Amino acid sequence: MATSSIKTSELALSAATTDSTNKLAFWNFFVAFAAFALALPMGAYQVLERSGMFPALENAAVYYASTSTHGVLMAYVLSTYFIMGFGYHTAVHSLKQALWSPRFAWVGFWMSTIGVVLAAIALLSGNASILYTFYPPEIAHPIFYIGAALLVVGSWFWCVLMIVSTVQWKKANPGKPVPLIMYGTVLNALLWLWTSLGVAAEVVFQLIPVSLGWVDTLDPGLARVLFSETLHGIVYFWLFPAYLVMYAILPKEAGGKLFSDEFARIAFVMLFIFSVPIGMHHLYMDPMVAAGWKLLHMFGTFMVAVPTMITGFTIIATMEIAGRLRGGTGLFGWLKKLDYTNPVVLASTLSLLMLTVGGWGGVINAAYALDALIHNTQWIPGHFHLIYGGTTVIMYFAAAYWLWPKITGHQLYSNKLVLTQLWLWFFGMWITTMPWHYLGLIGQPRRVDTVQAYQQAEELVRSWDFSMLIMNIGAIMLLVSGLLFVYILFMTSRQPTISKAEQEVSYAEAIHPPLRVPTLLNSLSFWNWAMLIYLIASYGYPVLQFWFIGTPESPQWGI
């Protein structure tokens, strides 16, 4: 047993495998960050437009086209492509085996990319200004939905490859624990397969048929329930790789070891199981779901706090180990000894700080009596920008800085600029989202292009002025930081090349690397069955009810 484990870890990947994986990772990252670069100025524009301080910018049609595009590119394209690129790289390097079929991966890549182009044409021409949440019975141009469907189906190719890689490895290494980062990656692939079913059903059975004129009507209630099945799981699909960077890359970068491998696996299976069948907290304020179902989904929503708390514990304990190994003493002395000039260490620290506050906001959203105060107010964009744009995307930056030299073979451009970029993103995110949280509490709705329209409530509108001024500063900081990120990656490709040794990929080890783990913490099929049963219990009736409550359906509407 022991000898075979040494053998596997010494097994080197062939140069051809490494090259083809790097190419795959590079082009997935390329699309992700190109989408990011395109969507970023739109975000800044929306903040400035909405603030009402630049009347020349004001234009509702441009605003909603840009909001829809910003949402689709940031939430669906940046995330999905980043996750695919990172996942291919992880599968090959952590399992130390070639990808089953790189060609299959490229088919998925091109399918998704054609989808993105189709959706982008509809979005940028103003023919899909229905926001990234779709919102029937307002109906966009059919190529928007067809594009979105292709993007999702293309990403399923990635899921299949992650599963095949893991199953192949498990067959070749019976009884051994799947490397931690790969176990998280494959659970995330399964999570995405399960959670994308809702939106896929909505798009394929409702939106595409109506937009093409095959059917005349649809039930927006059913569409919302289906979409809610996707809406929470997708957030964990985005967040999962951010956690994986903290679990598997940070410990080594910080100069220590992971506090616990098994505890991490427990967090992963909980993230998987509790992130999908709980999406109805997005429907707390909706009339077509009965209160009991909302209560059931509330229980699960709070359960998601558990793996997040576990992650917080393990990562901070891991950082403490590193800090103490570097000579830190006392209760908090180790914090001072951490190397904050390392991009992964700095980003993880900043990410955890944003997660703490953002997670607290999430707990408020999860309690439906409190949700009534902030539902669809500016609080909500404040919350998800802090969690996704802040906590998650800053870890995408960190992963890119870590990976870029390894996959391109060029030395990273200016560590000083990298650190500036991360700090600027961190402060920009606070200065943008804190005013948004506050604006929500004092009654400002989200998704409006102007707040100047409520003339009869002048006092209320004036009370929003100060926060609206502050958010402009944050948005400009985010714009500068984001462009800096793209600039650094671009300049890296013009840097001197690095040696093969520096391109070596290795992942962190736990203090006690497990030789075996309980079957449940290494299994995929058990958790799939559990997911199926939990999903049927939580979504079965709420979806089936639409076949017998007799809703008069809605015709389609333009924007």
Added chain:
Amino acid sequence: MSIHIDPLEKKWIIMTSVIVLLTWVLIIYYAAVENVHPPSNVEVIDSAHLHLASGVGGGEFMEDKLGVHRDADGTLVVTMVAARYGFYPQHVEVPINTPIKFRMASFDVLHGVLIPFSNMNTMIVPGYVSELTTNFTRLGDFPVICDEYCGLAHAYMYGMIKIVPKDDFKLTAEVH
């Protein structure tokens, strides 16, 4: 197979579980004892034909039935239609510290309704009646804001509600 769990991890898990359990218990308590529920009446209506007396849910949201009235058991009911781009009637007046039942339906697309500084906040989904009972605790004029994207002029969709002292409140127009 045994698994290595550090004593600190055990304590952390216990603490986390206690927090989660406490939240559950609090929410169950308020649901069971104080009747705090999200708006969830699952009642269907033919949104495209709100103006007709016939059809699914017909009659309730006809033009002459909209506004503030008392139902049979004396509860104050506000019947409203949400449509691009306004709430109808556009102005309503209700007394402070009194349970007010809102019944709302959309004539076209998705809308939402938000009254700042209150828990009056619900989605209005075409095909369904939204019902919510609330209690206003601040005097004054407040906007009734559409808080769900409903089209390019969404930001212009709002009405006004005036919260008045109980003694000043009179039902102005009797709704039949």
